[in-house]
Amino acid sequence: VEYDSLDMPQVYKALNVIQEVPWRINERVLDAALDAWTKDLGIAGLPLQAPPPMPHPRAAGAPPSAYDPRAAEWKEWHKSPKAVKWKKTDKGTRWRRDVSLAYAKRSKGLASVVATERTLQVARRFREDAFYFPHMLDFRGRMYPIPVDFQPQGRDLARGILTFDEGRPVSREDGSAGWLAIHLANCMGIDKVSLDERIAWVEERESL
Numbered sequence: 001v002e003y004d005s006l007d008m009p010q011v012y013k014a015l016n017v018i019q020e021v022p023w024r025i026n027e028r029v030l031d032a033a034l035d036a037w038t039k040d041l042g043i044a045g046l047p048l049q050a051p052p053p054m055p056h057p058r059a060a061g062a063p064p065s066a067y068d069p070r071a072a073e074w075k076e077w078h079k080s081p082k083a084v085k086w087k088k089t090d091k092g093t094r095w096r097r098d099v100s101l102a103y104a105k106r107s108k109g110l111a112s113v114v115a116t117e118r119t120l121q122v123a124r125r126f127r128e129d130a131f132y133f134p135h136m137l138d139f140r141g142r143m144y145p146i147p148v149d150f151q152p153q154g155r156d157l158a159r160g161i162l163t164f165d166e167g168r169p170v171s172r173e174d175g176s177a178g179w180l181a182i183h184l185a186n187c188m189g190i191d192k193v194s195l196d197e198r199i200a201w202v203e204e205r206e207s208l
Contacts, residue, residue: 015143019135022165025127030161045156047112052105055098115149122150123161130165
């Protein structure tokens with residue numbers, strides 16, 4: 001609605017140009033990601049599907065009879081004066097802190113696992129077809145893909161799986177080699193100098 005009173009033909013034209021770019025699945029990357037995901041290797045930024053173990057009270061100095069995963073008495077012991085006293089000790093305090101951190105890690109890991117599974121599911125569905133990404137403008141006029149988990153501005157996994165359907169060679173003539181060099185310099189931490197200096201830094205190392 002905010003854009004109804006604005007005349008931005010160039011912005012709308014740019015938005016439509018981006019939406020008309022066809023994309024495709026990089027099947028080699030997808031197959032490698034699926035293999036690592038199936039084996040739960042936890043490499044290349046993929047989260048481990050198995051949740052991390054919870055800290056055991058016995059390892060923190062709780063009485064040997066305090067906790068048995070199979071015993072229903074655990075909840076009762078939790079409320080007992082002995083448990084309250086133990087929780088106030090240094091070891092008990094550290095255990096409660098470790099449990100809190102473990103729960104937070106599990107929650108974050110679960111969200112990452114769900115997002116990864118959704119990304120791979122969409123990639124498997126579209127692996128044989130070209131497709132397009134609808135985009136939107138935010139209130140400042142910036143362009144964003146509308147899909148959540150699988151998009152060119154998404155997580156490393158999504159960006160790694162995507163490739164252009166109509167690929168073009170990288171060359172110095174059209175300037176694409178320069179932008180590739182700039183990205184490489186950025187990845188190596190050379191990002192506080194001018195663009196020309198970044199390109200020169202990469203070209204000096206081409207033969208290495």
